[in-house]
Amino acid sequence: MKNSGNFLDGLNEVQRKAAVHTEGPVMIVAGAGSGKTRVLTFRIAHLMKKGVDPFNILALTFTNKAAREMRERIVKIVGGNEGKNIWMGTFHSVFSRILRAEHDKLGYPKNFTIYDSDDSRSLIRDIIREQGLDEKIYKPNMVQARISISKNNLMSASSYNNNPQIQEDDKMSGKPKIGLVYRIYNRRLFKAGAMDFDDLLYNTNVLLRDHLDILVKYQDRFKYIHVDEYQDTNFSQYVIVKQLAARHRNLCVVGDDAQSIYAFRGANIQNILNFEKDYPDLQTFKLEQNYRSTKTIVEAANSVIKNNKEQLKKTVWTGNPEGDKIRVLKALTDNEEGHQVARTIYDLKMNEQAYNRHIAILYRTNAQSRSMEEGLRKMNISYKVYGGLSFYQRKEVKDLLSYFRLVINPGDEESLKRIINYPTRGIGETTLHKLLVTANDHDVSTWTIMENIQDFSVDITPATRKRISDFVAMIKSFNIRAHEANPYDLGMEIANGCGLLKELYNDKTPEGVSRYENVQELLNGLKEFSEGGTSFLAPPTQPGEEEKKPSLIEYMADIALLTDADEEDDSRDRVSLMTIHASKGLEFPYVFLVGLEENLFPSQYSVNSRADLEEERRLFYVALTRAEKRLFLSFAETRYRWGSLINCEPSRFIGELDPGCLAFEESGFKKKDERPIRRFKEPYEEKVFRKDPPSKKGPGKNMVKLAQAGKSYTESKYDNSHLKDLRVGMQVEHDRFGSGKVVSLEGIFPNNKAIIEFEDVGTKNLLIKFARLKIVAEQ
DNA sequence: GTGTAATGCTATTGG
């Protein structure tokens, strides 16, 4: 623990001023890498040292992980145990807790369910169908986006339907019923005791607007409010903050307009640009010194962002060394891009002793991870992909979570629909449909119908009735214990009792095994939660309030709002792969920014609108400024999309970079018909066209050698690179199954599967990377 | 009601 008093010495002058200016409205405009987290951390620590009760401090961060890390740092500075009493987390997690505490004011159950995007889209799709609307016109995704935007602008279903402008727009676009879907959607959410993500903010606004006593209560609780990444707040969040801060006016927002990249989900850059209008007496601090990156990187980033019109004036500079030039890499195909990136990483590790964990590969869309993964795997470099299908969205994980959700809130219709017949228990589509219709007719939940099936005249057989009441009895037996039982024990009982664990265990295909493992992993997490007490997401326990025991209910309240970005870093040394959006707030010594092509980055959806293009440019700026030491840019001339090859042009953003920061091995980046950009190294010899006959000497000999030299292959236990050229019709020999013939192949090496007909044991479906297989003959 | 084959849709970005 540090001695008190001197801890602020670790800040520069502006940082220190910003940290100690605790009273009144404050805006900290913080350039990339200027130490804003540090300022926020020290500021809160300073408040506590001054004697401010941590219960009175609120800090809203962009991810829960950021909150967790900041809390840890504050605890280190301040010492003692008080740090845990700060209210910290994302908007969604903090206000979902407040909504649970005040649930009765809004007529919601305390254990309301949080619907994720998939749940809410599925509900919207149901409503569209029930209303007899054409799904081709009323695309669920589009309707969902419209509803989401409305909620984030605090526009209720009624105002939506009563707004002449909107009604006119919807009519003109041939979709006059969106308002109706919105109204029904909200009604159904409420009936199910569920909120979608946007409701967590919307309903917080309703709560604060309609209940003055509640507003005053939280105004007085949150005497000091901090909002990180303020440039990415939406209107709904803006109003919440404004309301809460109205009484004490100690509001500190931190952000960088140049890094606003979430307009697509309602973030309003005007919130930060107009902060001064809302609080004319504000103090502004500009953090302009970058401590993160080399001069080259900072200058390159500046040269790009100056192409944007609307921004707050600031000049980011750094005292860091010049550093290496940014290298630009051209590849023939997306796959070759992956190979070259992997190869360059290999060189970095050899020549600069770089660790995997110091390296990030950033891309615009999740789909781009595939070619990067392939390249890394071949070079035997271990990596982790963030984002994409998150753990909690995997089918098997969501299935079990749906049981948990239903146990906690039997009104949760989306969960009910998901698992009522999984594992199959003879309650099929027709029965479910009858139940849903009856529920709708009586305006009660499907669960209520099932619970009282004898009271309703539903046309179903006695056998099916029995199955339904068995199901109801099972869920109820878990439900009565949801409050007090040990969450892990209860979770295990549910997983076993519902038959899901057995179902997965019996599936011996490679995918089935992995599904089983995923469920086990979920249960392990639940176990940790059970043993570790309440979570970091829970609000501090108020004085006089009894300490919360871990329960399944608490667990579910937590994980509904967790994302991949919140995962604790593991200690494994792995390269990070993620979208640029996901990289926000992170930094790496080595950054590879890939896929710099027109219509990919900037995205095809953005090129026709100035505002959208500026957002893409800010995204590019964010990507560049993640790098501390060295930065590599790359693009491919052709790329597979929807399974077919398309031609690409280099991104305009490359042309916007100050050429002096770039390393071209020849004359530099010119017009598209010139070919000045050479690869970093000799190109990896790769077949561009799939139709080429399999190479006689096998896949790049060097690759194999490197793969053998390395220690741990990311996934495979065996070096099966000789199976890359496996083709249908080949004769093979298996360690255990004997000799056989390849019947079919699918997927991409080494994650491909082969169906092989063995002479002795019949047909087997094998995952190539695990198969102990030899090629015996070509035919 | 259940399991498999065929179709069709998707890939901005995410709490």
Next chain:
DNA sequence: AGCATTACAC
């Protein structure tokens, strides 16, 4: 190309 939903056979 890969996945989810739908169509169709048992």
